[in-house]
């Protein structure tokens with residue numbers, strides 16, 4: 040069993056820092072530095088246990104993930120109770136559109152099980168992915184440097200940014216309900232590219248590897 044990590048308000052980032060974190064003009068080192076400062080014990084993340092069982096179960100190995108590891112993967116997390124800060128973040132990062140998705144048997148009827156299986160297929164996007172959780176709970180799993188699964192729990196007011204090119208998947212938890220805001224730079228677009236050998240040479244994947252997984256990237260982050 041896990042020990043829940045307390046969520047505190049003490050180290051939440053200011054809108055200015057939210058902006059800096061997302062600005063593609065920022066260097067990776069700077070981004071990591073700022074992220075490090077504002078990551079706190081708010082996030083619940085751990086190694087996935089890889090045991091058989093429904094994807095919606097916690098699959099908590101009991102080994103928590105240190106926030107530095109998430110930073111090193113380029114994953115950014117905030118808890119933002121004040122939605123005007125999200126508006127600010129969106130406009131500053133150039134996100135013009137958004138929609139809201141409710142994933143539940145009520146909203147998706149017989150398509151629900153099929154949908155959550157689809158979200159749970161390992162994939163990447165050629166754009167960064169921003170999801171702001173409005174209600175319910177779910178899990179984003181992201182691949183570690185050693186290609187193991189790291190599970191990140193998301194709850195109301197959590198905002199997660201996954202960099203383009205990171206292999207990941209998503210599932211609701213066993214409450215079967217989550218409501219999330221999806222932010223888009225342009226027209227609403229959600230194109231998952233499912234993992235394959237051919238996708239490993241995709242240019243967005245290659246860029247992600249270079250920025251976050253390469254030996255050079257590891258060296259930079261260990262110096263921060």
Ligand SMILES: CSCCC(=O)/C(O)=C/O
Pocket residue numbers: 140158168170177207208209217219221229
């Ligand atoms: C919580 S939003 C639904 C999942 C999703 O949008 C996504 O992109 C998963 O990879």
Ligand SMILES: [Fe+2]
Pocket residue numbers: 164168
């Ligand atoms: Fe996604």
Ligand code: NI
Pocket residue numbers: 162163164168207208231
């Ligand atoms: Ni995705």
